[in-house]
Amino acid sequence: MIGSYNMKVLYCKKCIISNLKPNNDLDDAGICTACKNQITKKTIINSTQKTILRSSFKNILKKNSIKNSKYDVVVAVSGGKDSIYQIVQLKKFTSKILAVCVDFGLRTEVGEHNLQLIQNELNVDLIKFSLKKNIIKKLALYSLEKHGDPDLFNHPLIYNIPPIIAKNFGINIVVYGEDPRIEYSNTKLKNIDTLINQKFDKNYFENFVSHSRINLLSILRKLSIPLEERAYFTYQKKLKSLKILFLGNFFKWDSINNYKIAKKIGFKENKTSEGTYRKFVNVDEDWNRVHHYLKMLKFGYGRCSDHAAEDIRKGYLTRNDAIKLVKKYDTQPLSKYYKKRICEYLDISEKKLNYILEKFRNKKIWIKINQKWVLKYPLK
Numbered sequence: 298m299i300g301s302y303n304m305k306v307l308y309c310k311k312c313i314i315s316n317l318k319p320n321n322d323l324d325d326a327g328i329c330t331a332c333k334n335q336i337t338k339k340t341i342i343n344s345t346q347k348t349i350l351r352s353s354f355k356n357i358l359k360k361n362s363i364k365n366s367k368y369d370v371v372v373a374v375s376g377g378k379d380s381i382y383q384i385v386q387l388k389k390f391t392s393k394i395l396a397v398c399v400d401f402g403l404r405t406e407v408g409e410h411n412l413q414l415i416q417n418e419l420n421v422d423l424i425k426f427s428l429k430k431n432i433i434k435k436l437a438l439y440s441l442e443k444h445g446d447p448d449l450f451n452h453p454l455i456y457n458i459p460p461i462i463a464k465n466f467g468i469n470i471v472v473y474g475e476d477p478r479i480e481y482s483n484t485k486l487k488n489i490d491t492l493i494n495q496k497f498d499k500n501y502f503e504n505f506v507s508h509s510r511i512n513l514l515s516i517l518r519k520l521s522i523p524l525e526e527r528a529y530f531t532y533q534k535k536l537k538s539l540k541i542l543f544l545g546n547f548f549k550w551d552s553i554n555n556y557k558i559a560k561k562i563g564f565k566e567n568k569t570s571e572g573t574y575r576k577f578v579n580v581d582e583d584w585n586r587v588h589h590y591l592k593m594l595k596f597g598y599g600r601c602s603d604h605a606a607e608d609i610r611k612g613y614l615t616r617n618d619a620i621k622l623v624k625k626y627d628t629q630p631l632s633k634y635y636k637k638r639i640c641e642y643l644d645i646s647e648k649k650l651n652y653i654l655e656k657f658r659n660k661k662i663w664i665k666i667n668q669k670w671v672l673k674y675p676l677k
């Protein structure tokens with residue numbers, strides 16, 4: 298329990314994630330759940346069960362595909378490297394793929410280029426779904442101001458819209474990339490069944506798709522979002538029978554590997570990076586940078602920490618090198634470019650944006666020294 302911040306800030310001894318990160322506890326030995334899951338996953342994937350997982354995937358596709366239907370699966374995409382990798386992997390099993398991209402505004406040119414690769418190079422049909430701008434604007438501004446996260450409503454859309462589209466097309470399977478619960482947070486990976494069996498049931502919706510700690514429906518009502526749009530954020534019983542497959546649970550899931558494969562198809566990365574050392578991430582839209590900047594203010598760790606932790610777990614970085622990167626990138630301020638993008642989209646002044654951002658700086662972990670904010674308990 299870190300809510301009181303009375304205890305010491307601790308960092309995982311394997312990666313560099315701290316106990317301030319929500320939903321990723323450290324055990325008595327000082328190791329986080331995400332690190333332990335990677336070890337369990339390696340054991341599963343490297344054993345004979347690798348073949349079992351592959352054939353399970355094949356069987357699920359076979360069992361759930363409908364004869365003579367145009368599509369076997371919906372795959373959720375954004376325009377990042379993982380989207381391309383997902384489709385390359387899926388095409389080994391079926392060519393009847395419908396890609397669905399949820400557009401929450403602030404899309405980038407690079408992201409649009411990468412998204413088009415799906416239609417132009419991978420020869421897959423694509424639906425781009427976007428709510429009316431005035432609704433996104435309302436939701437993003439409210440969640441930024443009140444919860445310090447402009448992406449609050451984007452997450453449920455990403456996990457709700459592809460199933461809704463699947464149901465409408467008579468498709469039984471929805472495919473995502475990695476399972477964030479297993480790759481980055483507290484869901485303990487115990488056995489192979491945890492990887493394979495996921496349905497779009499109420500439990501999955503309430504604990505993963507929706508925010509368990511925030512009542513989204515009451516916010517939607519408060520903001521007078523029309524009933525038909527509210528349905529995009531709420532649980533719908535008719536989706537219950539859908540099968541949800543996280544590719545990362547069946548096959549190798551490694552950001553650098555995914556990037557190399559996507560690059561061969563024509564994937565473009567960012568020219569520069571901000572808040573992290575990777576240029577091939579956060580390429581599709583600009584909310585993401587603000588989301589992670591606010592995370593830094595609230596919990597004392599940013600996007601670089603996420604990437605460095607992942608690279609340690611996959612064996613690409615030593616803990617010491619990761620610490621150097623975190624010190625260099627994690628606390629980088631939000632640049633003019635992002636501020637301008639957000640202010641223009643939300644129609645607010647930079648002064649107002651700065652005020653909102655600073656409101657979320659957690660004074661229990663930040664201290665001002667010589668006019669500069671520094672972390673009280675930095676990673677060492």
Ligand SMILES: [Zn+2]
Nearest residue numbers: 309312329332
């Ligand atoms: Zn760890």
